[in-house]
Amino acid sequence: MAATRNASPAAAEVDEAAAEPVIRRGFLPRIAIGDLKLAPTIAAVCLLVIVVAALLAPLIAPYDPIAMNPMERLAPSSATHLFGTDAYGRDVFSRTLYGAQVSLIVGLGAAFVAVLVGLPLGLFAGFFRWLDAILMRIMDGLMAIPAVLLAIAIVSLAGSSLWTVLIAITIPEIPRVVRLVRSVVLSAREEPYVEAAIAVGSSLPKIMWRHLMPNTFAPLIVQGTYVCASAILTEAILSFLGAGIGTETPSWGNIMSEGRLYFQIKPGLIFWPGLFLSLCILSINILGDTARDVMDPRLGKKREA
Amino acid sequence: MSFFAKASAFKPTGLVRLALLASVVAFSGLGAGPVMAQEIRAVMHSGIRVLDPVITTAHITRNHGYMIYDTLLGMDENLKPQPQMADWSVSDDKLTYTFTLRDGLKWTDGTPVTSADAVASLKRWGERDGGAQLLFKYLESLEAKDDKSFVMTLSQPFSYAIELMAKPSGLPTFIMPQKVAETPSGEAITDYTGSGPFKFVEAEFEPGVRAVYEKNEDYVPRDEPPSWTAGGKVVKVDKVTWVVMPDAQTAVNAINSGEIDYLEQTPTDLLPLLASNPDLTVMTLTDLGYQTMGRLNWLYPPFDKVEIRRAAMAALGQDPILAALVGNPDYQSKCGTMYGCNTPYATEVGDELIMKGPQPEVAKKMLEDAGYDGTPIVLMQPTDVGSVAPQPVVAAQLLRQAGFTVDMQPMDWQTLVTRRASQSPVAEGGWNMFFTNWIIPEVWSPINNPMLNGGGKEAAWFGWPDDPQLDEMRVKFAAAESEEERKTIAADIQKHAYEVVNYIPVGEYKIPTTISNKLSGIVKMPVPVFWNVEKSE
């Protein structure tokens, strides 16, 4: 433990994995119906429903999510408008369905991009000592800037499209991925088989590709779920702070944020998208925990922010 | 609201009760004995950050100006200029104005207000205010005659000068000490010495959070009863505290539970939450509400073509925009005049296109005839300010229905404010269209109305119409001899402005103010002021 910590002194990068319970040592990933536990099953079903709803939104949604009808604003839940209408008279049910698309794009996109960028950086940082020092100082710097503030700054400076919001949410996640990959590489390169590969002069790409990278997959998948959940939540927070995606692209975050003025008179505007958002994040978190337990009990990298 | 009354909302138990007791004991030990000062706690529409009412025209800073400064002239509820700090006389040739300061005017540092102070303040005002810039083009001299009087000489008659100097909003003629008023107009003042009814408590100022004003004991009010900004500004409380609550719902809850006494702007949608509270009164402070309007950028396609600007006007309509913005017939009204309904120059001339809208088919035809090539319109949409967020959202839908390609770009209001100042092409950070609101006194004449300025890239308001004909007409208005003549010219200006689509008024609305029944004597006018207000406990 002390070795890991000293290797990256500036931010307390403690190998939280070491603190994880070693209750399932030797447990092999085996997927059989009988092994499925209740919570992960429910979570998987929930998530599946949300994903399907998002994909089929154009077919299921009874209304165009941005078609407004100011004369019918703030209507209560009814047969015509399942979740009622918002301040522009738009159908909240349709918006919530379409919002699932955006929230999932943000979540998955952030996880994917963070891994895509963080993985090579982490591999290089873990392998080349000279690069490590520079790269990790930059990562420390990025990590030291509170993620939400950085995101607000980027969005308010670069405009609030879906893509800027995605980038703004992803950038603060990258250092965490880099740190994770780097710590895996650092411990992996001490392994005899890697040292042997270096000794026999295997090419660098080969060492990285064959020996180092596979070690990072399990923790990255787990980390990815946390990034995904956190990104969906951050999108909602950015909307709340007025730096989210515009109203013509409904997201759970901006539906809630536009509805917050009416929380006391029309709580549905926050309740419905909020319910979907919480269910979605809850499911992703539970699946992430399950994945961590199943894949490697020693890799319990926690979500940090 | 007293401190102990607030604490009573919290029911202490056990340990907390003990702690509470200890703190109460500690307090009485400090001798917090005397009668609580009369304090009004008001939630204003936004936080005050800029303290110079000349460098900015932000309403909150103007309101601050009315607290701590006095104005040279005032305007009464009949829209007639009245003496406030000074009385005036005009020479027969209409070229010489003599102003005489009244007795008893004193700065908060104890020194008397002199005509040199007034002259310096007017000069700074003249560099900044749109109407004043026009006036100062004809300024021959502005000089102190003696300590109490000063003279303004013009090169040609400008009969609107007095109305301009008496206007209640935009940039009123706040008078500052000479050394403060000599600060360049592009630089904010840092000395807040005033001669107004209140004193600014600098030590308690927290930008964007709180501003505190104490009664100015040395202020000598006029004898007349208060009427708008004219008459006696008699302060009847010890202290006024402005607090900021960015979340409107929080503010509504706060006034409902008695934590504040005055809520300047209450979202109409939340009025039901206040309806059952017998301790509160909901009112509008003025019959002249707000004008909401859209402005097009004349510099770049497609709105560099007048035909396409006209098509945009035909595509828009006041009803749907007002419904989304206000959604309450009691607080919204269609209005076709650029000068605001129920004002002296209000006229219907030229308003057919906007009043009949939305007419998507008509607009479509106009677009076709104009050869619109589908150039997307960058429409800026502020996401964080409720009074300007809905207009572009509705407008986008209406414009699309008429065949426009609309690229609605969401952004926070402050970003919009910086971006609308950009004269770059649209692709390089420019824009095509945005919406904002004015209080009626800011648009009620061709001189006051900031949009009715044809000065192009150098001098016009955002959107920069280059329209010399408009400027000529404005000059004629300013020099008009009679009220009748003014009305005729104002109508001509509006007709012309609608023809070239200077801007598009999309309706009027009012914002209810919620006031605790402990307060009485509110002066009803378009600017919230705190003189004459009494508070009973």
Add this chain to the structure above:
Amino acid sequence: MLAYIARRILASVPVLVVVALFVFLLLRLTPGDPAAIIAGDMATPEQLDRIRTSLGLNEPLVTQFVTWSGQLLSGDFGRSLISRTPVLTLIGQRLEPTLSLALMTMLFTLVLSIPMGVIAAWRHGSLTDNAVMAISVLGFSIPVFVTGYILIQLFAIDLRLFPVQGFRSIGDGLGPFLARIVLPALTLATIYIALIARMTRAAMLNVLDEDYIRTARAKGLSERIVLFRHALRNAAVPILTVIGTGFALMISGVVVTESVFNIPGLGRLTVDAILARDYPVIQALILLTSGIYVVINLLIDISYAFMDPRIRY
């Protein structure tokens, strides 16, 4: 030990330089015009230019950076472009509310989450354990502002136990202070409780397997002493780490909580400053939060040595 601390402090300097440079460039290379924000609705291009010149915004970027760094090195953080108030005064005004919120949150968190985690680990696999885990995952899954609104509706509006908004300095008395800080601190604590309860549980599970715990139990020590004195002490390192890394999480929560409860703290100051392009204020605040982040993590690293004698530097 001292050498280590000195080395760590030195190592944090480049981090802060990276932060400063990054923030400066991010702010200045993107469009935005404080002059337009200051001037308000009525302004002509020529007037805006005059304001820009007086604020020094027309200077070349390099000159602006050199000026700013020079001031910074002499301890001068400059003045707000908008209100012309010294940046340090602004921060000073907002420090107490945020600090109060953060400390109360921490207090709630520690008092609730550590026992939750310890008990969950102790009763591993039981209903209690599952309940604790469920609550903690839930804590992550609800946006802070929703939690805040629900608490306001319940405790301030329906039950009228607390004022709906605002902040009072502790100098005004403990009662008014507590009345206004409890709900926001509780709101913010939900995420933090979730995080730390999970970490405590995990760390405890790891430790409870160890030989010395068995020994302690065998010696006949009471379960409470075994759990809280022996096990928790040894599980402290990862818990402390999470408290440190959770600081970043807390900042984002603070920003939101302050808006919901109308607390005039640093979070709102930062958001307002970013929206208003108030460059000197943003730069100082980001440096400040980054600095605090670095310091907290430094303190935590140092405290490892005290908490866990096995760690040597």
